[in-house]
Amino acid sequence: MKIEIKLTFNNIRKNIKRMIFTIISIILCTILIFTTILLISSVRNGITENIETEYNDYHFIIRDLDIDSFNKIKDKRYIDKIYIQEEEDDQLKKLEEPYTFDGINNINVYIKYKNVREVCKYSTDIIETLNLSKEELRYNQDKCEFNQKLLTVYGLIDVYINIDKYNAVARINYSYVIDILIIFILVAFSILFIIILYNSFLITINERKREYAILNSIGGTEGQILKMIFFEGIILGIIGMIIGGMFSIVATNVILNILNNILSDTGYNFRLIVDSKYLILSVCIILINIFESALIPSVKASTTSVMQGIKNNKEIKYKKRVTLLEKILPIEGKIAIKNIRRNRNKYRTITILLVVCMTSYIAISTYINYEKATSEIVNEYDVDAELRFEEPLDYKYILEDYKAKSGDKVEYMEYKITGLFFLVEPESVLITDILVTQYEDNKKSINMGVIGLDDKTYKNYIEKLNASYGDFIIYNNVSEINGDEQLTYTNFQAFKTQDNFKLSIVSEVWYDVVRYEIVDDEDLNGNFILTDELIEGYREIKTMYKHPTIFTNMDTYNKIEEKCEDYASKNKKAVSKFIINNSLNVKVKCGNIIEFSNYIKEIQDINEKKNIEIDAEYYTLENQEKIIYINIVQLILRIIIIAIVVIGSVSAINIINASLCERKQDFKILNSLGATKENINKTLIYECIYMFMKATIISIILSIPILYGIIKYMENIIVLNKLLIPYGSIFIFIMILLLISLSITILSTRAIEE
Numbered sequence: 001m002k003i004e005i006k007l008t009f010n011n012i013r014k015n016i017k018r019m020i021f022t023i024i025s026i027i028l029c030t031i032l033i034f035t036t037i038l039l040i041s042s043v044r045n046g047i048t049e050n051i052e053t054e055y056n057d058y059h060f061i062i063r064d065l066d067i068d069s070f071n072k073i074k075d076k077r078y079i080d081k082i083y084i085q086e087e088e089d090d091q092l093k094k095l096e097e098p099y100t101f102d103g104i105n106n107i108n109v110y111i112k113y114k115n116v117r118e119v120c121k122y123s124t125d126i127i128e129t130l131n132l133s134k135e136e137l138r139y140n141q142d143k144c145e146f147n148q149k150l151l152t153v154y155g156l157i158d159v160y161i162n163i164d165k166y167n168a169v170a171r172i173n174y175s176y177v178i179d180i181l182i183i184f185i186l187v188a189f190s191i192l193f194i195i196i197l198y199n200s201f202l203i204t205i206n207e208r209k210r211e212y213a214i215l216n217s218i219g220g221t222e223g224q225i226l227k228m229i230f231f232e233g234i235i236l237g238i239i240g241m242i243i244g245g246m247f248s249i250v251a252t253n254v255i256l257n258i259l260n261n262i263l264s265d266t267g268y269n270f271r272l273i274v275d276s277k278y279l280i281l282s283v284c285i286i287l288i289n290i291f292e293s294a295l296i297p298s299v300k301a302s303t304t305s306v307m308q309g310i311k312n313n314k315e316i317k318y319k320k321r322v323t324l325l326e327k328i329l330p331i332e333g334k335i336a337i338k339n340i341r342r343n344r345n346k347y348r349t350i351t352i353l354l355v356v357c358m359t360s361y362i363a364i365s366t367y368i369n370y371e372k373a374t375s376e377i378v379n380e381y382d383v384d385a386e387l388r389f390e391e392p393l394d395y396k397y398i399l400e401d402y403k404a405k406s407g408d409k410v411e412y413m414e415y416k417i418t419g420l421f422f423l424v425e426p427e428s429v430l431i432t433d434i435l436v437t438q439y440e441d442n443k444k445s446i447n448m449g450v451i452g453l454d455d456k457t458y459k460n461y462i463e464k465l466n467a468s469y470g471d472f473i474i475y476n477n478v479s480e481i482n483g484d485e486q487l488t489y490t491n492f493q494a495f496k497t498q499d500n501f502k503l504s505i506v507s508e509v510w511y512d513v514v515r516y517e518i519v520d521d522e523d524l525n526g527n528f529i530l531t532d533e534l535i536e537g538y539r540e541i542k543t544m545y546k547h548p549t550i551f552t553n554m555d556t557y558n559k560i561e562e563k564c565e566d567y568a569s570k571n572k573k574a575v576s577k578f579i580i581n582n583s584l585n586v587k588v589k590c591g592n593i594i595e596f597s598n599y600i601k602e603i604q605d606i607n608e609k610k611n612i613e614i615d616a617e618y619y620t621l622e623n624q625e626k627i628i629y630i631n632i633v634q635l636i637l638r639i640i641i642i643a644i645v646v647i648g649s650v651s652a653i654n655i656i657n658a659s660l661c662e663r664k665q666d667f668k669i670l671n672s673l674g675a676t677k678e679n680i681n682k683t684l685i686y687e688c689i690y691m692f693m694k695a696t697i698i699s700i701i702l703s704i705p706i707l708y709g710i711i712k713y714m715e716n717i718i719v720l721n722k723l724l725i726p727y728g729s730i731f732i733f734i735m736i737l738l739l740i741s742l743s744i745t746i747l748s749t750r751a752i753e754e
Contacts, residue, residue, distance in 0.1 A: 026240025034248035046270035197293030354695035381619035452557025
């Protein structure tokens with residue numbers, strides 16, 4: 001065995017405690033990288049198992065296409081596969097050249113694109129190539145469709161044909177988010193990995209500089225010292241990677257179980273999959289990080305002169321200068337600042353760790369807030385289903401009968417809804433011009449939805465807003481939707497919140513100019529409560545309508561409805577712009593939406609024979625896949641925050657402990673000059689606070705462009721009239737981090753003898 005290997009093992013045995021901490025650092029970093037890679041492998045392979053099976057991996061469907069039209073698109077360069085269905089119930093056949101259409105006039109075509117992110121662009125091109133008319137698309141909605149389930153998994157939420165603009169559009173496009181997250185996670189964890197291991201190797205090497213200098217003085221070369229350090233890094237790295245790998249498997253299984261619980265209703269079930277290419281990638285990343293972490297300390301140690309190594313003072317750099325802060329601080333504070341300047345490298349590492357923790361939390365928590373706002377667009381409804389009845393029907397009996405037969409828990413809310421025009425006086429209280437009409441006398445009206453709530457829901461709403469019975473609650477947000485290939489949602493207020501105003505229901509009458517007639521100016525004489533909060537069960541109001549909505553009790557709604565119907569019956573020749581909706585709507589929450597939908601289908605079949613129509617929509621069934629990206633993204637981001645804080649705290653403990661141990665001699669000198677243990681503790685606390693304040697300022701500065709980038713990116717999806725930066729939680733996090741740092745510092749002083 002060569003001398004370098006013998007000396008390496010000898011050094012490991014002599015410094016067993018420091019080696020253990022270095023191995024722990026490698027284990028933690030390995031868990032970060034390896035768990036991330038295992039999750040990526042398991043989730044991506046799981047999606048492939050659930051979705052991308054042969055004959056189900058298509059993106060776009062065109063039905064009843066004639067052969068000549070098919071020949072125009074079949075050779076498009078962006079098409080990966082084409083499946084043919086000759087008859088509606090036939091199995092799909094993969095198009096392989098040559099393919100003959102003997103006696104066939106029309107076929108159904110299923111297309112898979114090479115790049116799933118460009119589904120909207122490619123589908124628009126196909127529609128234009130086929131020259132499909134707007135009328136054909138409007139009245140034959142099955143003509144062109146998308147494989148919604150598959151596209152949702154890839155982050156393209158609600159892709160459909162926008163007939164008015166003659167193109168394909170995705171309501172929300174998350175297709176790049178996961179890839180960006182993966183890169184961000186790997187880069188962030190690699191930086192943490194290098195910082196932690198660099199510091200761990202640096203402390204170990206600094207403690208041995210005297211030994212390396214002596215070896216150098218008796219003939220040891222720089223190359224031999226480098227070999228010893230790298231042998232040590234390889235040995236510790238192998239041990240840490242093996243142990244870290246085993247913990248990673250356990251951690252990955254735990255996270256996948258959490259993810260499966262979140263997605264239990266969607267039919268997805270992810271299991272641990274160790275893909276060889278991902279395994280090789282993670283090992284390469286870990287080895288590269290270990291090499292980079294050990295390289296700089298090794299070079300420093302091998303090139304240190306004999307006298308510098310014996311004195312061990314090369315790291316101490318101090319330039320005499322007196323700042324304003326030093327002038328106002330007590331003696332302990334002045335000593336703290338001088339100590340930080342003298343040991344710049346050690347404190348710089350701690351500052352970097354604090355900056356990484358703070359900046360990551362600020363950026364990630366803000367992004368999560370915007371994701372939550374976006375998820376309300378994706379998952380519009382906070383109920384499971386909605387029933388609509390055109391004629392009087394004892395729906396309560398139906399729902400209670402279902403509860404009794406199934407044992408399922410069911411909650412329901414009754415409401416009515418219509419759309420009306422309201423004359424606003426004074427008109428100056430209107431902020432928006434959307435759906436606003438100006439008349440010849442300069443009066444203005446605005447289109448608003450009116451919702452009559454059942455008594456229980458209405459009372460809950462006014463209690464939530466501290467309002468009184470009889471008050472009119474106006475949801476004051478207006479939602480505007482724009483965009484071509486991807487829609488953008490912009491929210492802003494309709495009325496000035498500080499002004500009083502009056503509303504009257506009007507009907508627009510067209511002569512040579514637009515005029516209005518008062519329909520009802522009595523039933524809306526009351527107090528208006530403007531709010532941007534919705535009662536539970538009505539989340540869809542945020543994005544379904546682009547006008548404000550008035551909520552009232554059912555009695556008042558019925559009076560308004562009666563007045564409008566009376567006006568309509570007396571003015572049949574007038575062009576009335578309001579719509580009377582006589583249907584009764586019932587929102588339903590249940591435990592088993594599949595069982596509930598089957599039961600309602602039976603009821604519909606029974607009542608159809610009696611000419612009683614019951615309409616039903618099942619939102620939970622439709623939105624199952626849409627929440628996948630939101631849940632996965634938020635889970636990953638929260639895990640990142642926890643991992644960064646835990647790893648940063650462990651590393652900070654290591655650095656502070658090692659730093660204090662190296663400075664025992666300094667503290668002895670201070671003690672001999674009259675400093676008490678209390679003075680030394682105060683000095684260390686000042687050091688901690690100084691570093692923390694510096695890290696906080698740097699983090700805020702770094703966070704500004706990051707937050708700007710997040711907000712600008714999210715504005716591609718949703719534009720809000722306020723920032724969603726969670727100032728409160730950020731402040732609490734920073735305070736907790738400060739307490740952790742102070743606790744580490746105070747506890748570390750116990751290792752120092754007086």
